[in-house]
Amino acid sequence: MIAYKGFDPGLICREYRFIMGVNKTEKANCRQNGFHCAENPLDCLTYYPNMDQAEYYIVNAGGDMDEDGDDTKISCTELTILKKLTKEDFFLHSLAFMADHPLREWSSHVTKDRAEASAGYVVVRGIDPVANGREKDILAFVKEDPVNGHIIQIALAQVDGRKLLPNTWYGADLTERQVALL
Structure with missing residues (x-):
């Protein structure tokens, strides 16, 4: 499933350094563990609000997945980092998400x-x-x-x-x- 993820510079999230390509972990509980991402790119801003200090990527969430219902956040056991987004790309993807899901x-x-x-x-x-x-x-x-x-x-x-x-x-x-x- 295509999703979006914010990072600290260098693909770092909560002191874990991700790599481009496939990253794997054992458990996915949205409130406790797993690799987190969001279906709606804008939800990344909840966790990485400073666009000048964060990096945003398109990812593919796979393996076991869990959601907590707070927003579109997902926890998964396999996260493939696909492409870094520019600020403009990030907002274009956000607008496209809203156009694809107008009643959400x-x-x-x-x-x-x-x-x-x-x-x-x-x-x-x-x-x-x-x-x-x-x-x-x-x-x-x-x-x-x-x-x-x-x-x-x-x-x-x-x-x-x-x-x-x-x-x-x-x-x-x-x-x-x-x-x-x-």
Whole structure:
């Protein structure tokens, strides 16, 4: 099963050094042991929240598996490290996960309708999502159908000071929006 995993630099998780390729352990209990990963990439941010100090990878979870139901976290006995993700790749995979599973419970890292970036990113979802950020922040948008909640558009952009300006509100179409202050 394709999943996602965060690490400290050098493929280290809880003092265990993983290797590219297959890693094996004997037991998989999500609350106690095994190799942990998440089906939704955004759930990795719960365990590795600092994107500037963590690394994120696509993995293949296999062997015995266990879930605890807190989020999409999985524990497995075989974890194959496949590919390191850039920040942009990480959020594209996150948006694709939401598009593939539009009616699943939202990650705690998704804000409804309107948000400002913090920690270098924002993921905003709604009928007409809007977001803003500072230079180099990632803005990720998920636009929903107002009738059935299915995803009708996703967008990802970085505030670059040219196409997207700092501290300016944008919609999922990446055009500037006027947003009333709360």
